[in-house]
Every structure is written in C-alpha cells, then in structure tokens.
Amino acid sequence: MRAAGAVDVQEFLNENRFTPFQWLIFALCFLIVLLDGFDTAAIGFIAPSLISEWGVSRQALAPVLSAALFGLASGAVLAGPLSDRLGRKLVLSVSTLLFGAACAWSAYATSLTELAVLRFITGIGLGAAMPNAVTMMSEYCPDKRRAMLTNAMFCGFPLGAAFGGFLAAWMIPQWGWRSVLLLGGVAPVLVGIVIVLVLPESVRFLLARGGRQEQVRAALRRISASADRATAFVMTEKKPGGSAGSGMAVIMSRPYLLGTLMLWTAYFMGLVIFYSLINWMPLLFKDAGLSTQNATLVAALFPLGGVGAVFFGYLMDRYNANAVVATGFALTAVSIFAIGQSAGNLGLLMAVVFVAGVVMNTAQSSLPALAAAFYPTQGRATGVAWMMGFGRLGGIAGSFLVAELARLQFGIGGIFAVVALAGAVAAVALLVKMASKADNT
Template sequence: MNKNETVNVQTFINEHPFSRFQWLIFAMCFVIVLLDGFDTAAIGFIAPSLITEWKIDRSVLAPVLSAALFGLAFGALVVGPLSDRLGRRNILIASVGVFGVACFASAFSGDLLHLTVMRFVTGVGLGAAMPNAVTLMSEFCPDRRRATLINLMFCGFPLGAAFGGFLAAWLIPHFGWRSVLIFGGTTPLLLLVALLIALPESVRYQVAKAAPVEKVRATLARIASDASNAVSFVLTERAPAVAGKSGIKLVLSSSYIVGSIMLWLAYFMGLVIFYASINWMPILLKEAGLSPQHATLISALFPLGGVGAVLCGVLMDRFNPNRIIAACYALTAISVYCIGHAVGNIGLLMLAVFVAGVLMNTAQSSMPALAAEFYPTQGRGTGVAWMLGLGRFGGIAGSFLVAKLTQQHFTFEGIFTVVAIAGVISCVALLIKQAVHPRPLVSRNRDMEVSTH
C-alpha cells in the first residue's frame, strides 16, 4: 500500500487473508451465540424436574417456557437497533452482562413466578446480544466467505442447545436442575472479561459514522499492517442505501419492506418448529413411553443437527441464498412430519430427530447471514435484530401451540404434523422475497469517506 492512500475498507478485508484478529472476533461471537443457545434451551431440559419438584401440572409451564422468548423479542426489538446508533461493541458487552447475571440469579428461584421473571430478564440480554454478534462478525468478513463464516458462527446456537441437553442429563441427577442455570450464568460473566479487553468496534460502522481516522486505521492495522499508511477510508455497500434513512426507517422503507416481512415470516415459522421441538420433545417422548434420560438424550439430537449450516453457508456464497434456504425449509417440513411416525422404533426415531435437526437448524442458522447481506450498514443492526426479535414470537407461538394441541388431545403424530406446516410457510416466504428482491449480480455501491483532511 502506498503512503497517503485512500482505502476502501471492504476491499481491504476482501484482499487480505482472514487474520488471527478476525478469528479472535469470530471466537468471541461464536461463544456468545453458543451461550445463547445453551441458556435459551436450558429451561426445556429442566422442565421435567420442575414438574416433579414443585408438583405442578405441565400445562402451567407455558409461561416460564416462553418468558425468555418474550425477553428475547423485547431485547432485539428495543435494544438491538441501538447498535445502529451507539455501536455494535457497547451494546454487545452490556447484553452479555445482563443475561449472565439474570441466568445466574434464576438458579435461586423459589417459585414459578420468580423463575418466569428472571427468565424474561435473561431473554432481554440474549435478545440484544445475538443480532449484534451477527452484525459485528458480518462486518469483519470478506464478501466471498461471509455466509460461510456467519453460518459457522451461528452453529454455536444449536450446539449450545445440544450441549445443554447432554450436560443437563448429567448435571440434574447429580446436582439438581439449579446447577444447569448456575453454569449458564457464570460462563458469560467470565466471557465478559475477554470482551472488555479484546472486542473491537466494527470497522464498517466506524467509517459509516465518520469515526476518527486514527481509530479506523488502528482497527484495520490489526488485520494487516499495511493499513497504517492510509489517510482516508471509504466504504462501498452492496445493498442500496436509502437517502436520509437509517435504522428502522430504512428497514421499513419501500425499498426493503417486502423483503423484511418475508424474512420475519420465514424466521418466525422456523422458530415455531425449533421451540415446539426443543421445549416439548423431552416431555412428549417421556409420555410416549421413553425413560426421562432417553427422552432428554434423543431430544438433544435435534439441535445438534445445526452443524449442517456450514455447508449451507458455502452454497449460499456460491449460489442464490434465498433458494438454498427455501429448499432446506421444504425438506424440514417433510422430516418433522416423519418424527411423528417414528416413535415406535427407537433407532428410527433417533435418525428422524437428527435428520430433522440437520435440515431445520441449517435453514434457521442461515437466516442471520441472509439478513446481514440484505441490508446496508446504516440499517444492518436493526434489520438483523428485528428479524431475530420478531421471529422470537414464533418460539412463543411454538411453545403455546404444542400446549394447546396437547390440551386438545392431539396424538404424538398429530402434533408433529401440525408443526411441520410451519416449514412450508417459511419456504414460500423466501421464494416471495427472491421474486421481489432478486439478488443483484453487480454490486450497487455507495461511498462514505472518513479523512484527516
């Protein structure tokens, strides 16, 4: 790089190897997403113990199962968009602190109401953390590997949920259900120290907000030293900006509204499937005749399937991402339907649960990368946050849906047949998004400059 050169930050990131600094950012964001998956799923794995210890009916569990989801939605919708105003780093650090403290405190709940309140607060922190982790990571990724890296990072969510299941199966018999929440609270508080020391602000956000050129230069220099000669920086956007609009105004503008709604609908329906399965499958399998331990272990196979998102990310970087994810949702609908018809055979049931988990979590884990690509920097934080936030209501709907179906005496097969319909809806939503907002073959750029002059 020549002295006094003007640097396009995305071109700089594209042209340099993925550095150890970027891998550090990836690792921190991955752990945040993993803890999100662990804490979000933990309540489903401890539900059978709550029923036994507090001598309550399973029908009254719906509020506590859904409390964190209400918090997740609130955190994403209200706190998440602040990242477009205050920065990704500050909101992310505060969010991790909130959900760590709240999850730890929930371990000492004495009744269902106290636990419900603390799960809501935990959800607020998680809801604000997830979209900011996705947004921050996406803004440090080269274009050619963005979907692959974000999907790899987002694998932390289903892996965290699966790990929660295996850990709960061991912890609860030895130390009781409270130990699961204590673990889920102390780990993010330890991570908080690393974030305070090492987490940077997004370099694309710095340029978009006209940050001092010294800060931009210092951040890029940690990727490659030749950035130290630059005196000004510009930012090009693949997604078209909307003049005078940022944040929620951009997301709801006429240029983005149809795509936004379709992203919300697809993610909503995907979480109907995820939370209906993760929260209720241990209970439904137990009632179908399996032992509590076997029910928990088989249920944990469902979120473990999220590792398939890595391959999907590679395909998204090479082909049309809307169609790739739509196909995954269509196959998800078929596989979830098959779970309901495999309960009489343990081997077949394990296979059906795992395959359904691979397909469903692959589709769902790919959605944040799709949203991050769809919006420009001025609205990316809000766009990702609102998709994740509004989608969380799908998790709430999924929990209450299964509760309602059990009250109506639906069979095991009937419950999973109804849940499978959500996958069809997600598939159709993404095909509509593709029809209205075809992926541009040529980048449409907008330059913003930060200079010492």
C-alpha cells in the same frame, strides 16, 4: 468518485487473509452464542429439581419456562435500533453482562415469581446479544467467507444447549440446580469483560456514523499493515436505501420492506416448527406406542443437526443464498411430513427425525447470515434483531399449536402434516425475497 489513496473497507477485508485478530472476534462471538444456548436451555435442565425441591406443579412452572421467550423477543426488538445508533460493541458488551448477571442472580431466587422475573431479564440480554454477535462477525468477514463463518459461529447455540445438558447432569447431583445457573451467569460476565477490553468497534459502523479515520485505521492495522498506506477509508454500499436515516427507516423503506417481511415470515415459521417439535415430540411418540425411554431418545435426535449450518454457509457463499436456504426449508417440510408417516417403524422414525433435524436446524441457523447480507450497514443490526425478535413469537405460537391440534383430535400424521406446512411457507417466503429489487444475496 473515490479520492486517490482511499481504501474501501470491504475490499480491504476481501483482499487480505483472515487473520488471528479476526479469529479473535469470531471466538468471542462464538462464545456469546454458545453461552446464549446454554442459558436459554438452562431452565429446562433444572426444571425437575425445581419441582422436587419447591414442591410445585408443572403448570405452576410454566411462567418460568416461558418468561425467557418473552424476554428474548423484547431484547432483540430493543437492541437492534440501539446497536445501529450507539454501536455494536457497546450493545453487545452490555447485553452479555446483563444476561450473565441476571442468570447468576437467578441462582439465589427463593420463589417462582422472582425466578420468572429474573428469567425475563436474562432473556432480554440473550435476545440483544445474539443478533449483535451476528452483526459484528459479519462486518469483519470477507464477502466470500461471510455466510460460512457466520453460520459456524451460530453453531455455538445448539452446542451450548447440548453441552449444558451434559454439565447439568454432572453438576446437579453434586452441587444442586443453583450451580447450573451460577455457571451460566459467571461465564458471560467474564466474556463481557473481555469484550470491553479487547473487542474493537465495527469499522463499517464507525464509517456509517462518521467515526474518526484513525479508529478505523487502528482496527484494520491489526489485519494488515497496509492500512497505514491509505489516505482515507470509505464504505461503498452496493444496495439501494443505504443512506436512509435510522435502522428502522432502512428496513421498512420501500426497497427493503418486502424482503424484511419475508425474512420475518421465514424465521417465524422456522421457530413454529422448532418449538412445536421440541416441546411435543416425546409425548406424540409415546401416544403412538413408543416407550417413554424410546420416545425421549428419538426426540433427542432432532436438535443435533445444527452443525450442518457450516456446510450451508459454504453453499451460500458460492450460490444464491436465498435459494440454498429455501431448499433447506422445502426439505424440512418433506421430512417433517414423513415423521408422521413413520411412527410405526422405530428404525425409520429415528432416521427421519434425524434428517428432519439436520435440514430444519441448518436452514433456521442460516437465516441470520442471510439477513446480515441483505441489509446495508445503517440497518443491519436492526434488520437481524427484528427478524429474530419477531421470530420468537413463532416459538410462542409453536408451543401452543400442537396442543390445539390435539384438542381438535388430529392424529399424529395430521399434526406433523400441519407443522410441515410451516416449512413450505418459509421456503416460499425466501423465494419471494429472492425476487425483491433490493436483494443481491
């Protein structure tokens, strides 16, 4: 029974309009994800300049290119449990300052070894920041807008990567490759300072960890003055296992274990697809007879579809979210298979690659919102972070998958058919999650 005058924080968020205070939280989290996208892609933008200036081979550059991926996985795995124990704001601010400082320091690297170490540290910060931004945003959203707003925030990642490409093309000829890393470092440090100064702690975290009522009241007062009328604030978790101990104990508890494994599977398979195609499509299309320029331009259509995540978020808030994202992965499997059958027709190939990019990037970008809705407060940051951390292994696997298929002399149709299977596996995993007893997303 709820005490007289006590207010449930989620009901409070649901009943009040989305205020400038919440838009500020959205803007800061969006900037973090946008800068995450910029810094993750930055090394690819400067790679040709490194080869030219330092006289190194492509093979020698491989550790530098992959170092951030390992850092991303490590950062996500470490940060989730820390966030569920120490707070969203602390981990988010520290991780943002870390990846900014390491990226800025990278601008002064004098060797590949030093650059690889700094890229690994940058990756740790990036891997920790992203899931905590998702968690913080989701915990200040009303139920009916959570998926759409979280997905909209996640659109910052492809926009940051694309924006970084345009900036790099302009900056490198004028100021050199180091300027790109310096910008990618200074901007997150400034955002991190703003987070420390103005971003509140999640009210759901404060209640879950026994935080003072006045801290919750102060945050909610910035949404509505009606918070002053509440005698107390409570949090009702309509999920089993909400009272378990650590974040890991929650996500690995019997009610959540199946859903956890299925989320990991879906995110892993999504990144297998993404990195397989991002890394290898230009070469595959060139081998299929396209000119180098056309192969690059067609492949560049693939990552443009991430902004479709806003539409998926709208659907997820109104229908069964698992079914919506599973449908996206099923369409991904069909469209990727179609890429392998369209290589002989340039116009058709461009259309199919673009469609595949829309459905694949949209489905993948929707998984963090799906995970945030699945877990209770005590395990939310850990659940989102470990899904993203485990999924990074799929990115590493995807980088090697196509090379192995080519070694086994698979043709272009066969290669895309194998990659398409990952989309089908992700779709099935989400349908299995939908049947989980803990699931009400």
